[in-house]
Amino acid sequence: MKLYHDKLMYEHNTLALHARADTFACVTNDAELLEALAWARTAGVDVVVLGQGSNIILAGDVQALVVQQAVRGIEVLDASDTDVILRVAAGENWHKLVQWTLQNGYYGLENLALIPGTVGASPIQNIGAYGVELHSLLLRVHARRIADDKPVTLDNAACQFGYRDSVFKRECKDQLVITAIDIKLSRRPSVNIGYPALAAFFADRPHIEPTPQAVFDAVVGIRSSKLPDPSVEPNAGSFFKNPSLRSEAAARLLAKHPDLPCFSQGSGSVKVSAAWLIEQCGWKGHRAGDQGVHPQHALVLVNYGSGSGAQLLTLANKIVASVYEKFGVALEIEPRIYGFNL
Numbered sequence: 001m002k003l004y005h006d007k008l009m010y011e012h013n014t015l016a017l018h019a020r021a022d023t024f025a026c027v028t029n030d031a032e033l034l035e036a037l038a039w040a041r042t043a044g045v046d047v048v049v050l051g052q053g054s055n056i057i058l059a060g061d062v063q064a065l066v067v068q069q070a071v072r073g074i075e076v077l078d079a080s081d082t083d084v085i086l087r088v089a090a091g092e093n094w095h096k097l098v099q100w101t102l103q104n105g106y107y108g109l110e111n112l113a114l115i116p117g118t119v120g121a122s123p124i125q126n127i128g129a130y131g132v133e134l135h136s137l138l139l140r141v142h143a144r145r146i147a148d149d150k151p152v153t154l155d156n157a158a159c160q161f162g163y164r165d166s167v168f169k170r171e172c173k174d175q176l177v178i179t180a181i182d183i184k185l186s187r188r189p190s191v192n193i194g195y196p197a198l199a200a201f202f203a204d205r206p207h208i209e210p211t212p213q214a215v216f217d218a219v220v221g222i223r224s225s226k227l228p229d230p231s232v233e234p235n236a237g238s239f240f241k242n243p244s245l246r247s248e249a250a251a252r253l254l255a256k257h258p259d260l261p262c263f264s265q266g267s268g269s270v271k272v273s274a275a276w277l278i279e280q281c282g283w284k285g286h287r288a289g290d291q292g293v294h295p296q297h298a299l300v301l302v303n304y305g306s307g308s309g310a311q312l313l314t315l316a317n318k319i320v321a322s323v324y325e326k327f328g329v330a331l332e333i334e335p336r337i338y339g340f341n342l
């Protein structure tokens with residue numbers, strides 16, 4: 001395992017922010033991971049785990065050992081006529097996993113195509129898109145405890161998954177390095193095209209049979225045409241979560257703003273569109289120096305040049321304040337913030 005000191009993190013975050021890490025190590029097997037954790041304990045420094053940096057904001061330099069989890073491998077643990085159980089190492093690329101499963105006739109991940117990042121990060125915020133969330137396919141998460149290397153396994157219930165949320169953002173925050181996940185996929189082609197954009201896609205193209213491959217192609221096509229590519233316009237995807245309101249509060253808001261897109265969650269809560277709220281406050285396309293709100297996507301903040309993470313957060317805080325002032329709704333930043341003492 002090689003340690004890099006004062007490492008520029010520009011290439012390790014999709015917002016292309018120019019922060020530095022005190023120390024950086026990329027680990028490609030379990031022995032290297034243990035070596036890195038032991039080094040951090042001896043040096044008395046914190047550990048920050050990194051995947052591909054597509055859901056972080058580097059607000060300043062990171063005073064820690066940044067461990068990039070790059071352990072690879074996909075193993076078939078069990079297979080029946082109907083299902084397959086896979087163990088996937090944390091350093092695998094998520095989208096490549098989705099492609100690999102389709103090529104091997106294992107179905108269920110198609111709606112989650114083209115989500116950037118690693119498999120190891122996927123349980124952190126219970127990645128979701130186009131009507132599917134990871135929790136519906138995940139059996140277990142395997143990890144090592146940063147404090148003492150102890151291997152731990154959490155079953156689905158222990159992960160306490162919610163919308164863009166899990167135990168890894170709460171009780172287990174900063175305590176574990178995820179090493180692998182076990183997922184259960186179907187060997188019988190079945191698709192989920194209930195999400196409005198997918199339903200509309202297939203309704204407009206009755207000649208296309210909605211097979212898993214067709215759903216994958218549709219998701220890739222829709223995402224590519226809609227979402228800005230971070231390698232061209234550096235971004236971290238959705239910068240804010242869609243706020244979840246009690247149904248009475250959502251009803252009051254809807255009475256005043258009938259166009260507000262809402263999605264019922266059951267159990268008395270309603271998710272409202274953060275993009276719509278931000279757009280109504282006039283932020284879409286706003287540019288402040290080298291940073292701004294994407295002209296086509298009010299939820300996507302872009303670092304067009306050499307702006308800092310702190311400047312980006314200043315812009316984000318202004319957006320949060322104006323949405324709160326106009327609608328009384330508190331937006332929450334989705335990516336994890338690292339750097340300076342927040």
Ligand SMILES: Cc1cc2nc3c(=O)[nH]c(=O)nc-3n(C[C@H](O)[C@H](O)[C@H](O)COP(=O)(O)OP(=O)(O)OC[C@H]3O[C@@H](n4cnc5c(N)ncnc54)[C@H](O)[C@@H]3O)c2cc1C
Nearest residue numbers: 049051052053054055116117118120121127128178236237
């Ligand atoms: C253009 C774009 C589109 C996106 N679209 C979606 C979407 O549709 N749906 C969605 O849910 N998300 C989306 N995201 C967010 C992002 O892709 C996911 O959150 C992804 O899982 C992050 O993976 P990563 O490897 O880049 O994690 P990183 O950004 O490196 O890390 C994110 C967090 O996870 C922790 N972490 C990472 N790996 C591990 C590990 N092995 N063990 C412990 N902790 C770890 C980090 O410490 C950090 O707190 C999008 C992002 C972008 C840039």
